[in-house]
Amino acid sequence: MTxxxxxxxxxxxxxxxxxxxxxxxxxxxxxxxxALGAAAAGGAVAALNGESxxxxxxxAGAAVxxxxxxxxxxxxxxxxxxxxxxxxxxxxxxxxxxRLLKDWTEAARRMTAGRPVGEGGFGGLPEAPPDDTxxxxxxKASRLTLTVGFGPGLFAKDRxxxxxxxxxxxxxxxxxxxxNLDPARSGGDLCVQACADDPQVAVHAIRQLARIxxxxxxxxxxxxxxxxxxxxxxxxxxxxxxxxxxDGTRNVSGTDTAALDxxxxxxxxxxxxxxxxxxxxxxRRIRMHIETWDRTSLQxxxxxxxxxxxxxxxxxxxxxxxxxxxxxxKPDAHVRLAHPDSNDGATILRRGYSFTDGTDGLGRLDxxxxxxxxxxxxxxxxxxxxxxxxKNDALNEYIQHVGSAVFAVPPGxxxxxxxxxxxxxx
Numbered sequence: 221m222t223x224x225x226x227x228x229x230x231x232x233x234x235x236x237x238x239x240x241x242x243x244x245x246x247x248x249x250x251x252x253x254x255a256l257g258a259a260a261a262g263g264a265v266a267a268l269n270g271e272s273x274x275x276x277x278x279x280a281g282a283a284v285x286x287x288x289x290x291x292x293x294x295x296x297x298x299x300x301x302x303x304x305x306x307x308x309x310x311x312x313x314x315x316x317x318x319r320l321l322k323d324w325t326e327a328a329r330r331m332t333a334g335r336p337v338g339e340g341g342f343g344g345l346p347e348a349p350p351d352d353t354x355x356x357x358x359x360k361a362s363r364l365t366l367t368v369g370f371g372p373g374l375f376a377k378d379r380x381x382x383x384x385x386x387x388x389x390x391x392x393x394x395x396x397x398x399x400n401l402d403p404a405r406s407g408g409d410l411c412v413q414a415c416a417d418d419p420q421v422a423v424h425a426i427r428q429l430a431r432i433x434x435x436x437x438x439x440x441x442x443x444x445x446x447x448x449x450x451x452x453x454x455x456x457x458x459x460x461x462x463x464x465x466x467d468g469t470r471n472v473s474g475t476d477t478a479a480l481d482x483x484x485x486x487x488x489x490x491x492x493x494x495x496x497x498x499x500x501x502x503x504r505r506i507r508m509h510i511e512t513w514d515r516t517s518l519q520x521x522x523x524x525x526x527x528x529x530x531x532x533x534x535x536x537x538x539x540x541x542x543x544x545x546x547x548x549x550k551p552d553a554h555v556r557l558a559h560p561d562s563n564d565g566a567t568i569l570r571r572g573y574s575f576t577d578g579t580d581g582l583g584r585l586d587x588x589x590x591x592x593x594x595x596x597x598x599x600x601x602x603x604x605x606x607x608x609x610x611k612n613d614a615l616n617e618y619i620q621h622v623g624s625a626v627f628a629v630p631p632g633x634x635x636x637x638x639x640x641x642x643x644x645x646x
Contacts, residue, residue, distance in 0.1 A: 297452060303445075464521075506621050526556050
């Protein structure tokens, strides 16, 4: 969990606000039995081709264009729901892996446009399994974005001939003080981040990619998320985390191209030319000690964060977006330690989500933050900020990092002939 602040107030990215109605609210609960009509299909094709006339990101059921210089799902307006999956690559055949990435890309094109994976809804022979499992048939695109990343293991020697193409910034994250990482919830050769305003749409997307990859890849771990905890849209209301505090008040704005170029997108001169236009992703599963936090006084909670719980204003300020005076906060306040001014300007773009995964067997809620941070260089973004927080943050009494992964996120798919990872494997 980090509080990121841009010095330029115009670049502030604040939280969520009103989100698009889910597909179910548009179609009704009986809508699962409806087929996409000609008008809906036409709109999906327009979105797929990046044509004009696409509804704004906040519109009900809108499709987010799949093609572009950068992958969607990074600077895009943050959706309500998440299904994140990390995969181990089982095949040892480079050509088979490339074929899989091409198949995944084609499936992603169709699903992000609100279309099923198979032609005509299911496609194929009646005697064979259907091309699409069908649970999203009749539902709209719901701003689905699919974002793929490549983990360090993909570049290991004697795997796919990529050992000389691993970027220097794709570092193995160091162990931070207080970490209690579960190997079963960490790492991965590939990742796919599915975000949508309908949870069934996001789950369907990951299910299809896992099904297409059967025998070639296997899900290593996955995470469902809800209630975005940060946003890339500065004109919307700031969302709150599971501790009840506004989070990511000044996240990088998805429309601030200068800040994105400086802090998020990998440049052609950064090393690893195949990654230009891409980014680096750090994913951390952060368990919150909810029961302990809920018994903590309001004053202590506000001291821990360095903000008041109601308005979200920094200590000594009256409004949430007032520039914080860091020295007015306690030395171990979360906002003070995470601020770029405390970290030589280190800035990241956040797309975190809350999670609740039942109980831990001892009657305690297994809940917290699934933290997603995009940056131009992990060594200059997440790592210095987390070093500072792990060592001194008062919030550490109430949280623990239990899962971790890092990925290189390739540039966007430019057109219908392009595919995820082409620049790396070509």
